[in-house]
Amino acid sequence: MTMSFDGFRRLFSFISIALLLRTPSTIADDSVLSRFQQYLQINTAHPSPNYRQAADFILSQAKSLSLESRTIEFVENKPLILLKWTGKNPDLPSILLNSHTDVVTVEPHKWSYPPFDAAIDPQNGNIYARGSQDMKCVGLQYLEAIRKLKDSKFEPVRTIYISFVPDEEIGGLDGAKEFANSKMFDEMNVGIVLDEGLASPEDKYRLFYAERRAMALVIKATGAPGHGAKLYDNTAMENLLKSIESVRRFRASQFDLVKAGLKAEGEVVSVNMAFLKAGTPSPTGFVMNLQPSEAQAGFDIRVPPTADDPASLERRIAEEWAPASRNMSFELRQFKQKNGKPLMTAHDSSNPWWSLIEEAIIKAKGKIGKPEIFPASTDARYFRMKGVPAIGFSPMANTPILLHDHNEFLNKEEYLKGIEVYESILKAFSSFVEAKNGKDSLRDEL
Structure with missing residues (x-):
């Protein structure tokens, strides 16, 4: 590709103007x-x-x-x-x-x-x-x-x-x-x-x-293992799914307040599932004809400092989300506040x-x-x-x-x-x- 003298001159002028415009x-x-x-x-x-x-x-x-x-x-x-x-x-x-x-x-x-x-x-x-x-x-x-x-x-x-x-x-x-x-x-x-x-x-x-206080909740469900084809009552997975659905309903009720403009995101309790752990591993993935005896789910929870009764959440977990009557237990780790305030x-x-x-x-x-x-x-x-x-x-x-x-x-x-x-x-x-x-x-x- 070649360029005439006039072409070089026009290019040089363009570059010079661009440089002058740089204040x-x-x-x-x-x-x-x-x-x-x-x-x-x-x-x-x-x-x-x-x-x-x-x-x-x-x-x-x-x-x-x-x-x-x-x-x-x-x-x-x-x-x-x-x-x-x-x-x-x-x-x-x-x-x-x-x-x-x-x-x-x-x-x-x-x-x-x-x-x-x-x-x-x-x-x-x-x-x-x-x-x-x-x-x-x-x-x-x-x-x-x-x-x-x-x-x-x-x-x-x-x-x-x-x-x-x-x-x-x-x-x-x-x-x-x-x-x-x-x-x-x-x-x-x-x-x-x-x-x-x-x-x-x-x-x-x-x-x-x-800021909202961070909590980490792990819910664990247990039950007798069984064949993948049989219907059992109170299996680990069945009970954990009931728990997850209960958590989902609570999450939706809080989120509805935000969507309606009644509260800001930082003013409600948020619950989001972070992991789900269950099943029996196999060389090709998981054993499909075996219902597991244990299942776990982890949740990220954030509680605003303006919450009227923070202890009510723990009661909800114990009574609704992970009741012992359904062979369930839970671990709740929470960030401590200064003097409880x-x-x-x-x-x-x-x-x-x-x-x-x-x-x-x-x-x-x-x-x-x-x-x-x-x-x-x-x-x-x-x-x-x-x-x-x-x-x-x-x-x-x-x-x-x-x-x-x-x-x-x-x-x-x-x-x-x-x-x-x-x-x-x-x-x-x-x-x-x-x-x-x-x-x-x-x-x-x-």
Whole structure:
């Protein structure tokens, strides 16, 4: 293929014009997005998250921002990165921005783009990657907001800490829980924690003040084994199916409240079957002419902190879902609450942090929905257990909820807008000073 001189000249002119159209703002946005892509491209999916590579990347960003940094391993090979921007009055309670570095596993063949390429769709600007919503976006938005504040010569009054913790997706026991219960955390004198929230399909951001308590229920049914052709009463499988149907009816009654708009998802009890275990294995699958003597089903249960009588659920399990009269038993594992009290952060004028975050979001030209209970579990619960107020927030409006789903994405414009929102929040939080009777009273939480 050949091109005339005039053709080269027209091509050169086109390229020159395209370069001239790239404003300093456009170039800066490209750098911001590039850093986000680099973080997303680090495979920190379970069961083998590359924590070391993620830690190295975060530490390199901290160095570019002149932030103090520490690497802590409460558990070997699970580094927690803690960054610090010292305020002008470090005696005031500090601000903690928490995020987790791990992500859930993927099924790559079910994605439109490779889940760790962080490809940007040229048609719509969506960034496809595992962790784009949950929650690598938030961790990098913290740092980009700090970059903008530092570039503007802003100086915080309160000290700001940024934590990147491991293992949130598998319970946070070796990450946030160890961190929150450490002497180091006590010495940080944290007054407020920001952690993850959820995307919003609407144009309003979502703020979370509590979360549902997680329970794991395993129901076991037993019965005499028998030939696959014979009809028996009270076989293990028959009794377990009765139990599953009873659970299904309860689940439907709760879900109907959500569908009718009477309650939000975080305000009802959710029950979802996670596994079904039964049958006698054979070299080719299962023995088909043998009814098993045991059968089990596992359920993920989430109970809102506003539940009127949490003990009623356990009674329901014992009397309806797994009655001993049907040769059934159950095991219920549940997350303990502080002194048996619901873990909720005040979300009204009694909590100055809540008012501040609402005002800061509005100042950044964002809209806010009503306060919510997070429907799942986050690391925020460990900080609330310490008596520290924690707010769940991820600035993702006009975005479908795709955490843990195939083709998880975040639009690049939403990501950039979220940085502006965090810039406004951090400026408000770190400049805030309230004195009552000579004391800082910022723990009006529980």
